[in-house]
Amino acid sequence: MSDHKLPQWPTTQPSSKGPIYLGILHVARKRIAWMIICIIVVGSMFRAHEALPHAFRHNSTADIYNGTLGFERLFAIGFEGRTDKRDARKLASALTGFAIEWLPGVSSADIPEKAVPPTWDTEEQSSGSLGCWRAHMDVVAKVVAENIQTALILEDDADWDVNIKEQLVEFAKGSKALQGHNSPLSPISPYGDDWDVLWVGHCRAGSAWEDEQDMWVIDDDLTVPTTNHRHANWRNDWLPEPVQRNGTRVVLKTHGGMCMYGYAISQRGARKILAALSVQSQNMPVDVGMSALCRERSVKPFKCYAPYPPLFASHRPAGPSSRDSDIRNKDNKWHDAFSFDIVYSTAMNILRLVEGKQYVDAQWPDAEFTRIPYGLEARDLWQPGYLQRVDNRNPVNNEAKPSITT
Numbered sequence: 001m002s003d004h005k006l007p008q009w010p011t012t013q014p015s016s017k018g019p020i021y022l023g024i025l026h027v028a029r030k031r032i033a034w035m036i037i038c039i040i041v042v043g044s045m046f047r048a049h050e051a052l053p054h055a056f057r058h059n060s061t062a063d064i065y066n067g068t069l070g071f072e073r074l075f076a077i078g079f080e081g082r083t084d085k086r087d088a089r090k091l092a093s094a095l096t097g098f099a100i101e102w103l104p105g106v107s108s109a110d111i112p113e114k115a116v117p118p119t120w121d122t123e124e125q126s127s128g129s130l131g132c133w134r135a136h137m138d139v140v141a142k143v144v145a146e147n148i149q150t151a152l153i154l155e156d157d158a159d160w161d162v163n164i165k166e167q168l169v170e171f172a173k174g175s176k177a178l179q180g181h182n183s184p185l186s187p188i189s190p191y192g193d194d195w196d197v198l199w200v201g202h203c204r205a206g207s208a209w210e211d212e213q214d215m216w217v218i219d220d221d222l223t224v225p226t227t228n229h230r231h232a233n234w235r236n237d238w239l240p241e242p243v244q245r246n247g248t249r250v251v252l253k254t255h256g257g258m259c260m261y262g263y264a265i266s267q268r269g270a271r272k273i274l275a276a277l278s279v280q281s282q283n284m285p286v287d288v289g290m291s292a293l294c295r296e297r298s299v300k301p302f303k304c305y306a307p308y309p310p311l312f313a314s315h316r317p318a319g320p321s322s323r324d325s326d327i328r329n330k331d332n333k334w335h336d337a338f339s340f341d342i343v344y345s346t347a348m349n350i351l352r353l354v355e356g357k358q359y360v361d362a363q364w365p366d367a368e369f370t371r372i373p374y375g376l377e378a379r380d381l382w383q384p385g386y387l388q389r390v391d392n393r394n395p396v397n398n399e400a401k402p403s404i405t406t
Contacts, residue, residue: 060190064168067099070190071152071264073143074098077135078156079105079326085156088317092346095353096164100154103142105326106135117281125283128326133286136260137278143270150189152264157324158201159315159339159347160262161223162360166378167311170385171200174216174251175305177387189266196269197294197304201262201312203340204291205254206235207392215390216251217242221382222369223343224249225309229364231340232309233258240390243308247368251385254306256291262312263290272299313340315347343367 064070078085086102093100108130120130136153143151161167169190176192187193199205207213218224226246234243235256242248265273276298277289284292294304316324316339320332339345342363346353349360353374362370 060186060188061169061172063190064172065097065165067097069098069152069165069168070172071150072148073151074100074154075103075139075142075151076100076154076156076158077103077105077139079107082156082326084317084323088315088347088350089154089156089158091350091354092159095350096160096162096346103139104135105156106131106138108134117283119281119283121283125285129285133277133282133289136286137274140265140270140273141278143265143267144274147267148270149267150191150264151270152200152262153260154201154262154312155260155314157314157316158261158312159342159345160312161342162344162346162349162353162374163223163376163378163381164311164346166376166381167223167307168200170218170378170382171198171251171307171311174218174307174385177216178214178251178253178305179303191264195303195305196266196272197290197302198264199254199257199290199294199304199306200264200310201260202232202257202306202310203259203261203313204233204235205252205257205306205308205310207240207252207390208255209392211391211393212389213240213252213392215240215242215388216385217388217390218249218251218385219245219383220247221249222247222372223381225341225343225364226366229341230309231313234308236392238393240392242388242390249307249309249382250390251305251307254304254308255295257294257304257306258287258291259314260287260290261310261314269302272302275299309341313342315339315342315345317347339363344372 060070068074076089078089080086082105089100108127111130111134115134116130122130139151139153142148172191175195175198176187179192179194181187181192181194191198207215224247227244235258240250242250273290273293276293277286280298282289293299293302296302316335316337318335318337320334322332337348339347342348344360345363348363352360358374359371360374362372364370
């Protein structure tokens with residue numbers, strides 16, 4: 001008989017730990033595993049948005065169709081006593097699919113003397129300009145303090161086209177192109193992530209002093225007022241060729257502006273504005289100060305983009321001129337209702353919209369189409385925009401600069 005022995009399997013020694021201990025150990029291991037998973041997930045949420053795969057990234061352009069037009073917040077500034085203006089804006093924004101948060105206007109009489117900029121010349125500047133400056137600084141300060149990443153700010157008499165969301169989508173394409181956004185990944189903001197101010201509602205814009213400049217050009221646009229109905233001024237002495245054309249809107253990096261019917265600010269832009277126009281003493285209306293910022297007179301870099309003609313402008317309901325402005329005193333001369341620079345004005349079409357009409361009317365009888373169906377898609381309103389290098393020294397002299405009356 002052979003004395004060969006079969007291999008012995010190693011025996012497991014009985015654990016000296018009881019079942020309660022093993023159960024606790026099992027639970028602890030599961031909790032540690034879940035903690036590791038949570039750390040990985042939370043960490044990924046705080047990574048740069050650009051690091052996410054394209055398939056998982058948010059289509060930010062679609063946000064323009066939300067209730068704040070693609071911005072984090074949407075404010076309007078106005079005196080609480082001007083319920084007429086508030087009612088009109090609340091109704092107009094509801095009919096065109098967005099909501100407004102109201103912030104109070106400021107009267108110069110309510111600004112403590114010590115809070116007035118020490119260089120402010122009360123003889124040179126109107127009392128209304130001082131209150132207007134403070135009201136806009138209050139909104140900018142709110143954006144900074146609450147870490148709001150983007151905000152659109154309207155004045156209480158602002159008006160816009162019934163197709164404003166489609167217009168803003170095309171404007172966003174232009175602003176991103178001009179910012180050099182050529183990544184296959186979407187920016188966090190639908191308007192791009194490298195801007196300080198989007199001056200979408202103004203009465204003056206203009207190009208750089210360089211001989212050439214890139215612009216986003218949108219041709220055959222039914223929503224562009226003809227040159228004889230344009231209120232907004234082109235600030236340069238020479239008119240670039242696309243600006244001369246009827247039916248063409250451009251998006252550009254603007255070097256200056258005037259009037260603040262509507263503008264958007266980023267968080268970084270808000271900090272620069274507050275530093276330059278409030279922390280530093282001022283003696284100029286707020287729009288003049290903003291214009292200086294866009295020309296990088298005080299803070300560099302400062303990037304402003306604007307459409308021309310603008311997308312937001314001022315509406316004046318029928319009545320005496322004295323009701324138009326809370327900044328300037330005007331006479332009681334009666335005028336009919338009108339809006340600057342807006343062809344298919346929401347304010348001018350209010351009754352048609354609330355009645356559920358399927359069409360809207362242009363406010364000028366010589367418009368190319370005096371009546372259009374309501375709810376047209378962008379492709380029916382204009383040709384897709386394109387980037388073009390534009391000659392800023394065009395031989396056409398800008399002799400017809402309109403006098404700006406706000």
